[in-house]
Amino acid sequence: MKEPKSSFSIKDWNEDDRPREKLLTQGKAGLTDAELVAILIGSGNREESAVALSQRIMASANNNLDTLGKFSVKELMQFKGIGEAKAISIIAALELGRRRKESRPAQLKKITSSQSVFHIMQPILGDLPHEEFWVIYVNNSNKVLRKLQLSKGGITGTLVDVRLAFKSALEIGAVAILLVHNHPSGTLRPSAADKNLTDKIKTAGLSLDVKVLDHIIITEDAYFSFADEGLM
Structure with a gap:
């Protein structure tokens, strides 16, 4: 029993x-x-x-x-x-x-231009000897919800998992994202791989209704914006 x-x-x-x-x-x-x-x-x-x-x-x-x-x-x-x-x-x-x-709610930083992205991310990426690819997630007021390192690579490139980028976007309710990576070489010219990846992520975002606002390439003291240059 x-x-x-x-x-x-x-x-x-x-x-x-x-x-x-x-x-x-x-x-x-x-x-x-x-x-x-x-x-x-x-x-x-x-x-x-x-x-x-x-x-x-x-x-x-x-x-x-x-x-x-x-x-x-x-x-x-x-x-x-x-x-x-x-x-x-x-x-x-x-x-x-x-x-x-x-507790007072943390003040969310707002993205107002490509320059504001540079100011947020340059301290993180500007001096690195290797490439890193990050995604900034924003709400419908362009306020930053989260910054996520998507990949970390070598001197000349890094592999990016597009699925992971949008998985996080859906989890936190982001309506748009900004792509950011650095060029340790100091060159601001986007490579063919950079352009192809941007297009690939944009296409994926369309089906999920998550807009890709920009892709910023950062060096130690300057940046290149796909949106500013009409490449978005």
Whole structure:
């Protein structure tokens, strides 16, 4: 005869009751506060699931996260199924939420011209002895969402995975990208390979509705813009 389980683990629940799976399928906004807390604690006790236990904890805090955030480890441990580790997880998560609320959003840099791309990327690429290929992802206001090194190569070239460039664009919701690479030789003239790669990425972007705004070649103290030269 099997011994009864000491707690209801989330993996043993019905699929519709699993907050982790619900978050994956419906997004974080689709979960209640109690379901989010249940993800933190992972399991309940012999009498109740993690969600039921979390609902009871939330009720004791008048269903107010700010009130719950003021609970001590000792107070949380009064609930059956909440040990020290789970209490600390709840407190840490709520403290992160509080700090996030207090944090001011980072000011996104805006791309206004090819020169602004040069100012952003020259400190990264200008002095390198080898080639690197980067992608700058921007939103519909041309503000920079992310800069990603796509490849790193030798003195005369680097291989670029076009699929990876657009995978990241779709993941972060970028509406446009700018291509940037350096020429350690100091020459600003784009090679045939540079032109072919630009066309290849532009074509791929059309099918995904992600526009390629420019391709910038950077040297130590100057740059070449495909868009400025009418090559886009």
